[in-house]
Amino acid sequence: MTTRSDAIAERRPAYLSDLAAGIDRYFEERSDSCPWCDSRQLGVLLRTTDVMQHKPGVFVLESCKKCGHIFQNPRLNDDGLEFYYRDFYDGLGEENMNKIFATKRAGHDGRTRMVAARVKPKQWLDVGTGHGHFLADAKRMLPDTEFDGLDRTDGVLIAQQKGRLRKAYQGGFVELAPEFAGEYDVISMYHYLEHTVDPKAEMAAAAAALPTGGYLAIELPDPECAWAKLLGKWWISWLQPQHLHMIPIANLRSELKSLGLTVVSEQRAEPHNGQDVVSAAVLAINAGLIGGEDLAWRPAPPTRARALLRKIAFNASVPVLALAYLVDRVSAAVGGGRGLSNTYRVLARKTS
Structure with a gap:
């Protein structure tokens, strides 16, 4: 039986070879404008290292002084994303991540109740589903709904093999979305947009894929949470270098409106995970x-x-x-009304 030490030793030569070539090649050129509103009024918010995996590198988050959008700058390129994601959710990190997601049932149930209060969907697509833990919990509450999942990693295939979802899409959402346009009553993006290179493009693809009357459910870390300032680089929701964008809720609302989606429900205190x-x-x-x-x-x-x-x-x-x-x-007892909630949820309906 292969031990964890054996697995680490097996991966070490590839990692050392990658690092020998230097990590500067993992970054794009620094942008001089905000990816959300194009403003050039930028300021450094945070410099940090990888405090989760402890892979080498320094990462910078900048904040737009005009719209408040926070983004990684310079941003990791595709090779960099592969390097820093490697062995986090899968591989060496798979067992630990499965244990963490197994403790998230209360949060999963909150997501499902938020949607179920508005609609009893026939078909629901979860984008960025990973190993499908949320869908397994959602099926328990909505047994008549068919749940499918989409992810870039092999996790979505594992989720299908374990019976956590019906259909697995592997690849990028923007590229695959036209294949299932009009098929899903609900499309969810839970802790997904902050990982994407272009969250506006992801939201536009979701809006186009939904039928009129369909719902888009989004959950994101809240960059306006007081803990973000108090804890600095140790605030876990910064999650550098994986989180490329941190979106204030007002910016999300505005973008949804521009896409023909009407916000019908919003939660700021309820999704707080208290850790x-x-x-x-x-x-x-x-x-x-x-x-x-x-x-x-x-x-x-x-x-x-x-x-x-x-x-x-x-x-x-x-x-x-x-x-x-x-x-x-x-x-957690004080509640998110005082700005302490680290997460927010938004549910929007396509009206045009």
Whole structure:
């Protein structure tokens, strides 16, 4: 049986070969204008490293002073996206991601209730579905609805094999959308648009694919959340370098309207997942102990002494994590009405 250490050792030569060629080639040229409104009034909001996987690189988020849109600048190119996504959701990261998504049922149910309050869809397409965990939970609440999924990764094929969805589309949504125009009552994009190169093009493709009266459901990290400023680079929802765009809700509303979609429901407090402080604590503590973790993109595994020291130090941090957990509980109780919610949801109906 292949162990995790074996899998890491197997991937190490490819990673080291990629890194030997340098990482500057993974970035496009810096843009001097906002990708949302074309304004040239830009300012650096955040400089950070990859605090999740600890792959090398420095990433910059800039904010548009005119519309508030936040975007990665310079942006990763296709090769860069492949490098930094590799072994995050699939491969080495698949087991951990499956455990995380398995704990998200409450959030999944909230998404489903929001849609079900307006329509009982016959066919629902989830874009960026990954391994289909949301669809499995949604089917439990809407047993008469047929659920399909779309994703660029093999995760969507795995989801189909596991019976979490009926039909699997693998590829880019913008390119595939004309194939199923008018077919789905609901198209959902949950934590998807922030990962895309051109979120406006994705939304336009969804609007074109929906029949009149169909619904587009969107969930996004809320860049106006107070924790974004308080926690800085340790705010997990920045998720650099994967999140290319962070969209204020007012910008999303305006774009939906321009596409002939009317917002019929909006949630800001309800989607809050209540893990900002504890996640920040875990990331910060882990960053200080990273020398003791076996990573495929590092030249060699850690010595036994360093691995043991990391384990001891992490165990000693349990009281800090417990305190962070309590802060998150209080934050959740206070509610998103005070700007503490880290996520928002919007449901829009195609009216023209």
